[in-house]
Amino acid sequence: MIVYGPIPSRRLGQSIGINNIPPKVCSYSCIYCQIGRTNKMQMSRHAFYRPDDICSEAEVKLRQLKAENRQADYFSFVPDGEPTLDLNLGKTIMLLKPYRVKMAVITNASLLWMDDVKEDLMNADWVSVSIDAADEGTWRKIDRPHGMLNHHDILNGIVEFSKSFHGTLVTETMLVEGVNDQEACIERIAEQMALIQPQKAYLLVPSRPPAESFVKRASADSLRKAVSIVRAISAVDVECITGDEAEEGFFFTDEISDDILSIASVHPIREDILNALLQKKRTDKSVLTELVKSGRLSDFIYEGKRFYKTNILGDLS
Ligand code: SF4
Known part of the structure; x- marks a missing residue:
């Protein structure tokens, strides 16, 4: 499934996920990535899925929601990789416009120095x-970029984009202990x-199983210091997302196994949240047991909590 969810998000409300990139094609291999290490590193754009197919799936999803008297706040491009690697991103955004659901793209910004990427994102409502x-050495350590990417160009590309984008622009900074905090x-x-x-600078800590086991979340003290430094220097509004917030409102259709697999491929789900959802759907845990037994789903313990993650191409981590 290319279209999944909706999944609840503090920033976007109920957002229908669009997985417009096959697993796991990315221009980075971030040490904290919750999907695992990147096995298809690239920085050139390609056409992956047909925009028409994405739109058809989106339409079905909207119909399912309507039948349950629910609404989506956003279509969000949060795939199994970097969304701007999709050559058809702009076309897909334009095709989805008539559904009158706002559009969000969460990007690592590594291709924002390219004019066609800037143009594609111009039609989104919300871009993160x-x-x-902001220094090259730390960037290489935490994001492990494609070898041909130039950090200076990327930072300039973000600044240029911020000057011409009329939607809501936010930044996301993942703080890892001892690496960039x-x-x-x-x-x-x-x-x-x-x-x-940006309209808001979000400071995050890794709250789901990361690609590298040495990754630890920045301490509460570092986070507090980071907030005051960013406020003092940039005068930008700052908000922290620690992952301890309640996550309610995942949407399951009657195809529960498919729903679990498509959401957990981009968004590892905590056991307590999954159990509550299964209960709500009056389904017992055998669905989960079967998925794990068949090797399609894996469970991981991270910071004392069990998470479930889809095995997209065998074990990526
Ligand atoms: S966190 Fe995002 S940018 Fe980093 S490797 Fe994972 S998918 Fe790519």
């Missing part, structure tokens, strides 16, 4: 760009945010 580091790193990031002036 990642800025995990030092004051000097945050100061550089804050200086970059001062140039971009």
Whole structure:
């Protein structure tokens, strides 16, 4: 399934996910990635799925929601990789416009120096760009980019985009202990945010099983310091997302196994949330047991909590 959810999100409300990239094609291989290590690293854009097929699936999803008297706040491009690698991203956004659901794209921003990528994103309503580091050394350590990418071009591309984009632009910074949570790193990031002036700067910590087991979330103290540094230097509104917030409102159709697999491929789900959903659907846990037994789903313990993640291409982590 290319279209999944909706999944609840603090930033976007109920958002229908669009998985417009096959697993796991990305221009980065972030150490904290919840999907696992990147096995298809690329920085050139390709056509992956047909925009018409994505629209048909989106239409079905909207009909299912309507039948349950529910609504979606956003279509969000949050795939198994980097959404702007899709050559058809702009076309798909335009085809989805008539459904009158706002459009969000969560991008690592690595291709924003390309004019066609900027043009594609111009038609979205909400764009989130990642800025995990504003110095090259830290960027290489945390995001492990494609070898041909140039950090300076990317940062300039984000600034240029921020000047012409009329929708809501936010930034996302994942803070990993000992990697990019030092004051000097945050100061550089804050200086970059001062140039971009996003509507909000989100500071996150890894809250789901990361690609690399050494990854630890930044401490509460580092987060507090980061918030005050970013506010002081950039005068931008800052919000922290620690993953401890309640996640309710996942939407399951009657195809529960398919729903679990499509959501857990991009968004590992905590056991307690999954159990509550199964209960709501009056389904017992045998669905989960079967998926794990067949090797399509894996369970992981992260920070003392069990998560379920889809095995997209065997074990990616
Ligand atoms: S976190 Fe996003 S940008 Fe980083 S490797 Fe995963 S999919 Fe790619």
